[in-house]
Amino acid sequence: MQNESFVTEFILLGLSWNPSVQKIEFVVFLFCYMATVGANLLVVVTIVSSPKLLGSPMYFFLAFLSFLDACYSSTFAPKMIVDSLYEKKTISFKGCMTQVFAEHFFAGVEVIILTAMAYDRYVAICKPLHYLSIMNWRLCGILMGVACTGGFLRSVIQIVFIFQLPFCGPNVIDHFLCDLNPLLKLACTDTHILSLLVVGSSGFICIIIFSLLLISYCVIWLSLRTHSSEGWLKALSTCGSHITVMVLFFVPCIIVYARPPSAFSFNKMVAIVYTFVTPLLNPLIYTFRNKEVKNAMRKLWTRLVAVSDEK
Numbered sequence: 263m264q265n266e267s268f269v270t271e272f273i274l275l276g277l278s279w280n281p282s283v284q285k286i287e288f289v290v291f292l293f294c295y296m297a298t299v300g301a302n303l304l305v306v307v308t309i310v311s312s313p314k315l316l317g318s319p320m321y322f323f324l325a326f327l328s329f330l331d332a333c334y335s336s337t338f339a340p341k342m343i344v345d346s347l348y349e350k351k352t353i354s355f356k357g358c359m360t361q362v363f364a365e366h367f368f369a370g371v372e373v374i375i376l377t378a379m380a381y382d383r384y385v386a387i388c389k390p391l392h393y394l395s396i397m398n399w400r401l402c403g404i405l406m407g408v409a410c411t412g413g414f415l416r417s418v419i420q421i422v423f424i425f426q427l428p429f430c431g432p433n434v435i436d437h438f439l440c441d442l443n444p445l446l447k448l449a450c451t452d453t454h455i456l457s458l459l460v461v462g463s464s465g466f467i468c469i470i471i472f473s474l475l476l477i478s479y480c481v482i483w484l485s486l487r488t489h490s491s492e493g494w495l496k497a498l499s500t501c502g503s504h505i506t507v508m509v510l511f512f513v514p515c516i517i518v519y520a521r522p523p524s525a526f527s528f529n530k531m532v533a534i535v536y537t538f539v540t541p542l543l544n545p546l547i548y549t550f551r552n553k554e555v556k557n558a559m560r561k562l563w564t565r566l567v568a569v570s571d572e573k
Contacts, residue, residue: 269429269448272358274351276342276438277530281349288346294538295339301545302328305555312558319397320386321555323379324548326406330372331541337364338439338537345438355429358440362424363417365441369515370413373471376508378405380475383501388485420463423456437530439537443518465520472512479505503547510540 277287309315309325316322338361345351353361385396420442427449435444442460446453479501486498514536518529549555 268431269355269433271352271354271433272440272448273434274345274353274438274440275434275436276345276351277534279349284346288343291339291346291538292343294542295335295343298335298339298538298542299332301549302332302541304559305545305549306332308555308558308562311562315554315558319382319399319402320379322402323375323382327372327375327379328545330368330375331544334365334368334372335538335541337361337368342438353440358445359421359424361440362442362445363421365439366420367413367417370416371409372413372511373468374405374409374412376504376511377471377475378409379504380478380508383504384478384482387482387501416463420460423459427451427453427456437533439533441533443529461520465516465518468512468515469520472508472516475508475512476505503552506547507540507544510543511536514540 276284278284305328306325309321309328316325341353341361382397386393389396424442424445427445428451429445429448430450432448435448437444442464443457446457446460482501483498514532517532518536549559
């Protein structure tokens with residue numbers, strides 16, 4: 263149980279101990295974090311302020327996805343950025359548990375939202391005449407509730423397992439954040455079974471969901487053969503954006519969690535992708551390939567300029 267643990271804090275090794283490299287890390291990751299939060303919140307504000315976009319389930323889910331990415335980055339990025347200024351990087355036991363819970367909560371919710379977005383595109387392309395009746399606001403609300411509940415339950419179950427582990431010896435985590443696999447290595451007990459549970463609950467589930475999503479997009483592509491060339495290109499562009507985001511999110515998670523814990527620092531490099539790169543690229547991928555979002559952003563900018571001129 264937790265009261266058997268002697269460890270009150272953990273030491274994070276980060277990406278590098280070299281002071282010069284750490285200064286570069288500070289600048290790069292501070293820029294990435296500010297750009298991530300700024301870009302994702304811009305998408306949220308744009309969609310919320312546009313009745314036309316907000317009235318579409320696709321953009322409703324996109325706004326929520328952008329909000330999740332901003333929250334997800336905020337669970338670890340500020341701590342990592344500040345730590346890059348110090349030689350010794352520590353995090354309290356409770357802070358570590360909070361970070362693990364928040365990270366897996368937002369990631370779990372995002373998995374379900376990406377699945378909902380894939381279903382939305384399937385209905386829009388394969389059953390266009392029934393789209394409004396199927397993708398109604400009641401269903402959207404249910405999917406949102408399922409996503410939040412699923413992410414919460416998944417995080418609670420994992421935290422319960424971690425709290426039961428005794429940490430009585432080493433407290434050095436070879437990572438820039440607290441996560442399940444690095445913590446299992448430090449536990450003063452046999453964690454072989456728990457490691458397999460992590461592989462099953464995170465890795466294999468990601469593989470299954472990712473495979474099902476790819477199959478659903480294959481079905482969509484097959485149905486596009488009956489569309490006009492203009493409709494085919496538009497649908498392909500939208501689906502291409504979704505698939506790109508899915509690959510950026512699922513593939514790194516599969517690489518990290520679909521195998522037993524290892525001592526390779528390669529895990530940290532892969533973690534950079536799904537913790538910093540993916541949340542930053544998501545709004546760019548959706549925005550640059552979507553004329554409606556870009557037009558809504560121009561209108562929002564025009565309104566803001568008009569208001570500032572009046573003042």
